[in-house]
Amino acid sequence: MACNKFMSYQVSARKWRPQNFSEVIGQGHIVQTLKNALLNKRIGHAYLFSGTRGVGKTTMARIFAKALNCVKGPTPEPCNECEMCRDITGGYCPDVVEIDGASNTGVDDVRELRENVKYASSKGKYKVYIVDEVHMLSKPAFNAFLKTLEEPPAHIIFIFATTEPNKIPETVISRCQYFEFKRISINDVVEQLMLITKKEGINVSRDMLTLIAKSAEGSMRDALVAMDQILSFSGDTIREEDVKIILGFVGREVLSSFMNSIIQKDIQNILKLVKELTINGTDLRIFCKEFLEYIRNLMVIKVSANPASLIDLSTVDIEHFKSEAEKISMEELQQMFNIILKTEADLRYASQPPLIIEMALIKMTQVGKIMTVDEILKRLENLGQKTEDKRQKTENREQKAESRATAPVEEKDISRLWERIKELVSAKKPSLGGILEDIKLSNIKGDEIILNFKEKASESFHRKTIELNQNVIRDTIKEVIGREVKIILEASSKGESSKRSLSGNDIEKWKREKIQEVIDIIPGVVIQEVGGDPEHVSG
Ligand SMILES: [Zn+2]
Known part of the structure; x- marks a missing residue:
């Protein structure tokens, strides 16, 4: 910790370390219990503080030590002015001994401790041993401690702190008053950072402090460390870009680029964006967490009339999310959420994280395939109903049942539907998708889907391929639309009409013709039917 890089943070974290119970953030339940104990003079011999790093365990221990030894103590409100209080704050009170379990794991240290505890405190009422990372103590060291705990001298108080209580023997836990420290909420961290920056005269927005709080994941100390790193990087005016660089956030604009590329199924751009992430050294797990929140925000915007109360975003951001949310369905968002959630977990053990991210994002381009079926089906039903209503006004009501099935669908809906079908076919078989660009869906009549070649030239070129692959198109x-259809492949309207329905027989006949052509050209050639579908891309 003597490293210069960390000097500034030590100053800040130490400077803003809470000096009495009222300044401790997010651990109200523990503060209350300890204050009551001090008030009622019911002081235990051993305390165990567990919780993640940076949530205030040793800070609480020091305040408690002060509360015990203050000239006014034991008191819930140590004065912070008497000699004892000042010595404890400064870290040079001989009656408050801090031991780092991580560097004192040998049994000898504990023996030494046992020798020392025999002696009364020098000036204070209590001798307080604060043992940080107590789970790091070796088993013999624990056993030596147990001996002391079994018959503790009246003036001795142990406060054990640990991030891993499960590694502490039950025999020790059972002799301690056990307190579990909570992670500090993002809001609490933000409030505290607001207070500190205001007092320090640092110009920083709440949004940026929220970013810092999020990255600290419930640890006040981590938040202060990040704050100091940012300050030393950018001076006393903090820019959002600096915060993002230091914290490893990618930010809304980048996430939005990803989402747009996913919606547009622009895989090339997705790969480009992933490459940029890795060049920038972005922590891909942070990226996943951010993306999860981004998707969550889109979902909230979709379902909530008053999203501002549920999302911690500016009005500008909310408008952005609103327009983006319109392009994507709830089901798609749910699937995307699940994909990223799984990816975040997978990244922990991944040897090549960028590959995992690439695959996940490409998978996300396919989600609509599964989801919008219901939507499109519903829309088609609605369309059928609407057209039927129109017809009912002018036509004989007795034709109702039939008219529904044969009602023509509006042109712009047909072209939208066709775009979707082409996308899905392309995903399964890119080459076929390309050919479909030369074809348009001209009508849907009942269970017949009528396709048209746009140009005569492309018809002669592609008809056979289409016929051979009609099962792919039909399945798509x-x-x-959720039901079986028959594909009617019509010639270009610019040429002579050669409307025909495809059948298995036609294809077999065509195959035989082609095979014969090859045999004619290359005598003796062996022709083998190739199974499978090498271009098929599984969704
Ligand atoms: Zn005092």
Whole structure:
């Protein structure tokens, strides 16, 4: 810790360390119990403080030591002015001994401790031993401690702190008053950072402090460390970009680029963006966490009439999310959320994190395939209903049942539907998707889907491929509209009409013709039917 890099943080974290119970953040339940104990003079011999790092365990221990030894003590409100209080704050009170379990794991240290505890405190009422990271003590060291705990001298108080209480023997835990420290909420951390920066005259927005608080994950100390790193990087005016660089956040704009590329299924751009992330040294797990929150925000915006109360975002951001949320369905968001959630977990053990991220994002481009089926189906039903209503006004009501099935669908809906089908076909079989660009969906009549070649030239070129792959197209249409259809492949309207329905026989006939052509050209050639579908991309 003598390293210069950390000097500034030590100053800040020490400077702003709470000096009495009322300044301790987010641990109200423990503060109350300890204050009551001091008030009622019911002081235990051993305390165990457990909780994640930076939540105030040793700070609480020092305040408690002060509360015990203050000239006015034991008191819930140590004066912070008497000699004892000042010595304890300064860290040079001989009656408050801090032991780092991580560096005192040998049994000898504990023996030494046992020798020392025999002697009464020098000036204070109590001799307080604060043992940090107590779980790091070796088993013999624990046993030596137990001996002391079994018959503790009246003036001795042990406060054990640990991040891993499960590693502490039950025999020790059972002799301690056990307090579990909570992670500090983001809001509490932000409030505290607001207070500190205001007092220090540092110009920083609440949004940026929220970023810092999020990255600290409930640890006040981590938040202060981050704060100091940012200050030493950017001076007393903190810019959002600096905060993001230091904390490793990618930020809303980058996440938005990702989301747009996913919506547009622009895999090339997704790969480019991932490359940029890795070049910038972004922590990909932080990226996942941010992306999860981004998706969550989109979901909240979709379902909430008053999203501002549920999302910690500026009005500008909320408007941005609103427009983006319109492009994507709730089901798609849910699937994306699950994909990223799993990816975040996978990254822990991944040897090549960028690959995992790439695959996850590409997978996300496929989610609509599964989800919008219901939506499109619903829309088609609605369309059928609407058209039917129109017809009912002018036509004989007795034709109702039939008219529904054969009602023509509006053109702009057809073209939207066709775009979707093409996307899905492309995902399964890119080459076929490309050919479909030369074809348009001209109508849906009952269970017949009528496709048209746009140009005569492309018809002669692609008809056979389409016919051969009609099952792919038909299955995709079934996925989208939810029922079996028959594909009618019509010639270009610019040429002569050669409307025909595809059948298995036609294809077999065409295959035989082609095979014969090859045999004619290359005598003796062996022709083998190739199974499978090498271009098929599984969603
Ligand atoms: Zn005092």
